[in-house]
Amino acid sequence: SKAKRSADSFVLYQQGQDENYQRQLHIIGIFEESMADGSMYLEYQPKVNLNSGQCTEAEALLRWQDKELGFISPEEFIQLAELSGNIRAVTNWVIEEVIKQIILWQAKGLSLRVSVNISVDDLLDKGFRFIVRSLLEKYSINPRCLSFEITESVIMSDPELAVESMNIFKDLGISIAIDDFGTGYSSLSYLKKVPASELKIDKSFVIDFDNNEEDRMIVETSVELAHSFGMKVVAEGVETESCLQQLKTFGCDLGQGYFFTRALRANDFEAWCEKFNSNTVLTD
Numbered sequence: 001s002k003a004k005r006s007a008d009s010f011v012l013y014q015q016g017q018d019e020n021y022q023r024q025l026h027i028i029g030i031f032e033e034s035m036a037d038g039s040m041y042l043e044y045q046p047k048v049n050l051n052s053g054q055c056t057e058a059e060a061l062l063r064w065q066d067k068e069l070g071f072i073s074p075e076e077f078i079q080l081a082e083l084s085g086n087i088r089a090v091t092n093w094v095i096e097e098v099i100k101q102i103i104l105w106q107a108k109g110l111s112l113r114v115s116v117n118i119s120v121d122d123l124l125d126k127g128f129r130f131i132v133r134s135l136l137e138k139y140s141i142n143p144r145c146l147s148f149e150i151t152e153s154v155i156m157s158d159p160e161l162a163v164e165s166m167n168i169f170k171d172l173g174i175s176i177a178i179d180d181f182g183t184g185y186s187s188l189s190y191l192k193k194v195p196a197s198e199l200k201i202d203k204s205f206v207i208d209f210d211n212n213e214e215d216r217m218i219v220e221t222s223v224e225l226a227h228s229f230g231m232k233v234v235a236e237g238v239e240t241e242s243c244l245q246q247l248k249t250f251g252c253d254l255g256q257g258y259f260f261t262r263a264l265r266a267n268d269f270e271a272w273c274e275k276f277n278s279n280t281v282l283t284d
């Protein structure tokens, strides 16, 4: 019976694999329509300037609420978009949506820099540069309102081409942030060459900050390192007031996390921002 049990669990395992495979195929098949029909949409999470206490930047985060499948997490569908070659279309769509949103906010007197997450295929595709440039021209927005977040691991997948692309975006006026810093394996010598103006410390070093001395040391050292390269530092995963206070003593420039708020739909973000910026929450 022991053999039978393991045979049964093998079948179950295969069925599970098969279901997952079907789900993945299904997701890949509906990317295009989901961008068009509103089931894919953006939320915005504030990046708060820790010196002024004002929300001056936001990160655009993609959400997908499907009629049949329900909420699909970006961790799942971004990876599938990358595997299936859909990511280029997704990123183009995200950038255009963000530009339209920036323009709407500017018309209401809300001036923000919004960052977009860029995948490896975007960065290494030379056609992407032309699309970015033509979108900037089409909407004639100030490129300083836009920034690109690029993870350490993406940069390390082809450091030379990555740096070349980043320089082109920088020349266009788009600022670059290194995302998820600390989780990849970038050598310090490459960090020196990367034309980024912001370093985002991965939330895994920040979330458990209050109880973890090593994490605090890593963050404090990263802030110093980034500053010595002339970069600003953003800490993601700020969940508590005490974490925020520590980050301020380390000289961290910006904070992002649930302590302020989760990512919000554009309208809710706007209301949150107006309220937050009119209170002086972060007085020393």
Ligand code: C2E
Residues within 6 Å of the ligand: 045, 060, 061, 062, 063, 073, 074, 075, 078, 094, 116, 117, 118, 119, 149, 179, 180, 203, 207, 236, 237, 238, 239, 256, 257, 258, 259, 263
């Ligand atoms: P990321 O770029 O590192 O984004 C930060 C993630 O941390 C977001 O997860 C955000 O909701 C989450 N987060 C923010 N503050 C806190 C906090 O205080 N505590 C905790 N536990 N989490 C916090 P999300 O939205 O699930 O996105 C996951 C990842 O998916 C992103 O990581 C990014 O790599 C990718 N992603 C999301 N949107 C896009 C997109 O438009 N394009 C691409 N290429 N990737 C995207």
Ligand code: MG
Residues within 6 Å of the ligand: 059, 117, 149, 179
């Ligand atoms: Mg990011």
Ligand code: MG
Residues within 6 Å of the ligand: 179, 180, 200, 202, 203, 236
């Ligand atoms: Mg990140």
Ligand code: MG
Residues within 6 Å of the ligand: 180
């Ligand atoms: Mg991440």
